[in-house]
Amino acid sequence: MSEQLNWDPELIQRYNRSGPRYTxxxxxxxxxxxxxxxxxxxxxxxxxxxxxxxxxxxxxxxxxxxxxxxxxxxxxxxxxxxxxxxxxxxxxxxxxxxxxxxxxxxxxxxxxxxxxxxxxxxxxxxxxxxxxxxxxxxxxxxxxxxxxxxxxxxxxxxxxxxxxxxxxxxxxxxxxxxxxxxxxxxxxxxxxxxxxxxxxxxxxxxxxxxxxxxxxxxxxxxxxxxxxxxxxxxxxxxxxxxxxxxxxxxxxxxxxxxxxxxxxxxxxxxxxxxxxxxxxxxxxxxxxxxxxxxxxxxxxxxxxxxxxxxxxxxxxxxxxxxxxxxxGVSSISQISDCYLQNSPDINVYEEAINSNHFPVVKIITTDKDDLIRRQVIMELLCHDQMIFSELDQAFSIDSRAYFTEELSQLSPMVEDALLEISNEGIHITEKGRLLVRNACMVFDTYLNANIIQSYSASADASSTTNRPRFSKAI
Structure with missing residues (x-):
């Protein structure tokens, strides 16, 4: 992997939107x-x-x-x-x-x-x-x-x-x-x-x-x-x-x-x-x-x-x-394909343990679509690429057909030379490494559903107060 990072302040500022860190x-x-x-x-x-x-x-x-x-x-x-x-x-x-x-x-x-x-x-x-x-x-x-x-x-x-x-x-x-x-x-x-x-x-x-x-x-x-x-x-x-x-x-x-x-x-x-x-x-x-x-x-x-x-x-x-x-309080587990989180409230945590219960308060069980998208996001974050054939083999899908819409949404990043899409897969360029989260967000159906919901919600305070907030990419 190249050690070069192409630093373009204007481009970075343009793509510097809020989004998850995808842990x-x-x-x-x-x-x-x-x-x-x-x-x-x-x-x-x-x-x-x-x-x-x-x-x-x-x-x-x-x-x-x-x-x-x-x-x-x-x-x-x-x-x-x-x-x-x-x-x-x-x-x-x-x-x-x-x-x-x-x-x-x-x-x-x-x-x-x-x-x-x-x-x-x-x-x-x-x-x-x-x-x-x-x-x-x-x-x-x-x-x-x-x-x-x-x-x-x-x-x-x-x-x-x-x-x-x-x-x-x-x-x-x-x-x-x-x-x-x-x-x-x-x-x-x-x-x-x-x-x-x-x-x-x-x-x-x-x-x-x-x-x-x-x-x-x-x-x-x-x-x-x-x-x-x-x-x-x-x-x-x-x-x-x-x-x-x-x-x-x-x-x-x-x-x-x-x-x-x-x-x-x-x-x-x-x-x-x-x-x-x-x-x-x-x-x-x-x-x-x-x-x-x-x-x-x-x-x-x-x-x-x-x-x-x-x-x-x-x-x-x-x-x-x-x-x-x-x-411990607020800790997260990942067992098989499920995520679980303990209560972040020390009093709730204590009460659960003293009552002979686990202090778990939140959970999500991933489905096949989650697993496919997780692999795409993690490959991009860890290796600056996603290979279509590897995804096809792992999940028995035609990944290019599966992600037709997402690949189209990546066009602006292609035009700005932040990534390349070939018959082999998606490759993040030196210019795009600092902005890889932007590519990952395209594949995040939950994030995109929240964005759509926020556009259609009424403009009163109750529609925005509880919406999750993320730090900016840079």
Whole structure:
């Protein structure tokens, strides 16, 4: 795959519409309310025993509120609040594990949040011990056990402990190193702190280290973000996630503390991203897609080159063949061809566990059309192409006839040289890689149905208030 990205600000601005990030298809906004937990019990007990597992644990606690954050979290200085939650989490783990048949192997695990390292070293050790009593973890070199880390929440022994209990990949939330920007978003962490945790993680042998950055934050400029990027490149993370800040204060209360007049203009924000992409590719990082960069020898880059990269709720992954089982408030599972989500409300979650039920509140079961479209979207996102013959063989269809209307709708992108359509399939060009979500949205029947519905709805407030909102592509 080419390392070149064709940067055309005018074209990008023209196509920069809101849309899903497609960590699933159908997306989470399409999940339907479920009345009871029997469907999840059936899915767990009847799943294919030979399919490996990926586990996700949501730890919602944060000691500090970051004003840009839209995650499901509980902000508290009281560390004792985590203990009752861990009891609930372990009860959920027990009940789900009991339903699994055979001895499925866990090939991937991720702890997210919130701030997982809000937990004490003793709590993290106990939680991992509990998981190992219920599941068999793969010892293969390809096994992927990762955790999100706030550098401010790293105690002297934390990283060493995480390696000892089995984590081999980590992600540090940095966002920006400029002090004025950090103050504006209430996340103060000096460069020396980031360097310290990065150095220690390397010395401890973490296989892959990711750093998260955000562009579009208050007081950022091309110059300040370039300075941050130079320092981060010098630290040499294996992966970089460079996310677009979506300012939605009506949805996320902490964002109301960010002054809109302090945000970079749309033109400046776009230039920040353009400079970032140019700089990272120039120094050798491979653009994986959807804000993600990796060194050429990283597993993500190799998987993309071998055409085995996948995408799910954990982002780009090399373990897309696993059933994903989520634990904790708001977590999402993917079992076979069904998606399920736990309640995002901690009180509802607690009540369900204490009542000996699963805390599932939403579900969607995919049909054949969903699966066909999911493969198209994931192939475009992961490999910048979709091959007609592969789709025909997988689903016994004539994909060119099946998608006659969609292929026609892609004509503007063809005319703008963002993609090519041949007898072989659809190929995203260098010019179109940053806008691949636009191509994916053409194949999203749910999104297009919502758009049609919004056009036909009355213009009063009730017709728009509950409509799902997405961040812009760039």
């Amino acid at each position: 699933s298809y159908p997306t989470a906004v399409e999940f339907k309310v479920v009345e009871n937990d029997q469907v999840e019990k059936d899915l767990l007990s009847q799943r294919n025993q030979d399919v490996p597992l990926s586990l996700y644990l949501h730890i919602p606690f944060c000691a500090h509120v970051c004003y840009y954050c839209g995650c499901n979290k509980i902000v508290t200085k009281d560390r004792s609040k985590s203990e009752p939650y861990l009891d609930l989490l372990k009860a959920e783990i027990d009940r789900k594990a009991e339903l699994l048949q055979g001895h499925p192997i866990v090939e991937q695990m991720h702890w997210g949040g919130g701030t997982p390292t809000f937990l004490s070293d003793e709590q993290m050790t106990d939680l991992m011990d509990h998981l190992r009593k219920r599941f068999t973890f793969s010892t293969d070199d390809s096994a992927d056990y990762s955790i999100e880390i706030d550098p401010r929440e790293v105690r002297p022994n934390t990283l060493k402990l995480l390696r000892e209990i089995g984590f081999n990949r980590t992600s540090f939330g940095v966002q920006d190193l400029n002090e004025k920007v950090q103050q504006a978003v209430n996340r103060i962490q000096p460069e020396s702190m980031i360097r310290k945790v990065m150095t220690e993680a390397r010395e401890l042998g973490f296989r892959s280290i990711n750093i998260d950055l955000i562009y579009g934050l208050p007081h950022q400029s091309q110059q300040t973000f370039a300075e941050t990027l130079d320092v981060i490149i010098d630290m040499s993370p294996d992966r970089l996630s460079v996310f677009n800040y979506a300012h939605l204060p009506e949805r996320f209360k902490p964002q109301r503390r960010i002054k809109e007049e302090d945000l970079p203009s749309p033109e400046e924000k776009l230039a920040i991203l353009g400079n970032c992409i140019t700089t990272l590719t120039k120094v050798g990082y491979h653009y994986v897609g959807m804000d993600h960069f990796a060194k050429p020898d990283d597993e993500l880059s190799r998987a993309q080159g071998d055409k085995v990269l996948h995408r799910n709720f954990q982002g780009y992954t090399t373990h897309g063949d696993c059933d994903l089982i989520g634990f």
